[in-house]
Amino acid sequence: MLQSPPAEPGMREEEVDTPALLLDLDALEANLDSMAALLAPTGVKLRAHAKTHKSPVIAHLQMARGAVGQCVQKVGEAEALAWGGVPDILVSNQVVGPAKLARLAALARIARIAVCADDAAQVGAIEAAAEAAGVRIPVLVEIDCGAGRCGVAPGPEAVALAERIAASRHLRFGGLQSYHGSAQHRRTPAEREAAIGHAVAVTRRTVEQLRQRGLGCEIVGGGGTGTFALEAASGVYTEIQAGSYAFMDADYARNAAPPPFRQSLFVLATVMSRALAGVAVVDAGHKAVAVDSGLPLVQDRPGLRYASASDEHGKLLVEAGEAPRLGEKLRLVPGHCDPTIDRYDWYVGVRQGRVECLWPIAARGAMA
Template sequence: MTANGAWEGPPARAGDPASAIATPALVVALEAMEHNLAAMADWARARGLRLRPHAKMHKCAALARRQIAAGAVGVCVQKPAEAHALAAQGVHDLLLTNEVVDPRKLAGLAALARQVRLGVCVDAALGVERLAEAVRAARSVVDVYVEVDVGQGRCGVPAAAAGALAHRVVSHAPEAPGGPGLRFAGLQAYHGGAQHLRRPEARAQAIAHAASQVRAAVASITAGGIACPLVTGAGSGSFVHEAGSGLWGELQAGSYLFLDADYAQNTPDPGAPDFRHALFVKSQVMSRGAAHAVVDAGHKAHAIDSGLPRVWERPLQFANGGDEHGVLRPGDGAAAADLPALGETVWLVPGHCDPTVNLHTHLVGVRGGLGDGVVEAVWPIDARGALR
């Protein structure tokens, strides 16, 4: 804290007790995160599957490096700026699971590909041609994945069109070993809408449809004499089904590392790892009424696109209080006596981890419990605000 009382820098320092973390702050329970990290890595390894977690969830190079150290082949990003931010902090195998057609962004990615292994998705001839031009100018090589619409209704070509687009990618292959060009790497097949279907049966049905589209896309590619090296995709809600199909060779699950409140509403698939809540917003009661309490964590401290946060281990309901306030009321079976006192700490489980992380500058890693633990690490959110 500066002399005039203004806060600067992270909300805590290594060695601080958890009670000293300034609020609102984004806190990672390290034991739970490490459990999730190992559980997912072991599950993929036991099935001979590549794991490439999606780093758009945590946007943090330190966590990406930990995932790679645990066995991941690299990480995914969603925007060029995320790729640049993580590469600058030593993450050197990146797949941008999105389309890029802006020549300026493509020029930056092509230059980045001289320093790291980089993959990019395409779903249009224009994207392929512009990427090829940028790569030739930078004299680099980029892995290219043809994205197929497997049910999301967002990006991606129809399965029958995958072969023609793959042929266009292959036409820009390096003319000599080590030369510049595009390297056809396979298919991007991600069904985002399947991730939050609550019942395993519904997720299985959605991924069965996705698998039919993948089979058709692979057939379209191989019919033209092109091999399809890899199908990559899947998320934290559906990866069991992609893995069971025998088609996907690489899993892109990301939210498993933190497990937000929305994912926790899914009925787990049989045989799936047991993931635990690891991401919390620490808040403090700043006002107290007769039948409600107000904490200092509003919309600017947690995303609300997947619902309001859940109050951790207390019989309380969180209500919308605006940008800077959250209103707590007694939940079912509770009374005003269960409300926290003025100045008391309240821990919140955010509804959606990805956009919540993007609201903060640091992740505070605590070991030994949220109440009595000690700050072990404070990590910058390197790709915070990396929206381009």
């Protein structure tokens, strides 16, 4: 069941029901503007990742500032965007199984839809779906540029797969997907530079080898919020796939030299118990705020530490300063923005203490 919106436009923030996902619109817009300004001089385009925001509304805000389109990880996310008017979508991931591929091919009638592959059998399956739907689908070769997860080896293996794609009447070779996910959160700039230095080198070599076989890369995509400046400066990547930059989170804030964006996303929580001395319990546990990358922080209250999360409770320790009142509302900074957003049906957009808008999180739960 879809949950009811926890607020109405015009309400004061203190009146919003909790837990709620707050979006500080001034900070969001500043982040969107900053990314556009940072990328403009590089000539590299932004294809923002909708796995984070899951919202056609935010996709359109990004495209109004120059983003060429959107990335997604799942067909369900691609559907939510295409149905919301997003014209250019890359599934930056493998799509396996005939039912999902049929949905993907059907979408190609209303939007430009590209997808990745790292296996010749997968290419055959995409080809069959494209042929059945009467569409031609661009397919990118995903290479493993250091994350050790998906992707063929850079170099000859990638070239062979690209040739297999280019040989199909129902497909088109779309370029390379070369994203180093785990590099985004390496703590020091030197670690991130080393990881992306390797990614750039193997990607550059593969692009060269493809060119020697007459295969041009329309897209060379990768780069997240933690490293995008490196990929953008590489001269190899043509598109950046950052998503978290719009919101930020406590994990990105732990990077040394963190990304130059503001925290715009919060979980608003209510203090529901003050029965134990030195403790304030809030109504947002790990069902309400993702803890896979660490516990949330309490915004603007340095003396309060979110010390443990259970399903529906967050236990805050009062380490300094005044304890919050029973019923008081607190802004939590999520440990990890993407999975936190995916728990909610609505963004509550606030500006200077007032609710300005409610936006549906259209691809909430779109895992398939």
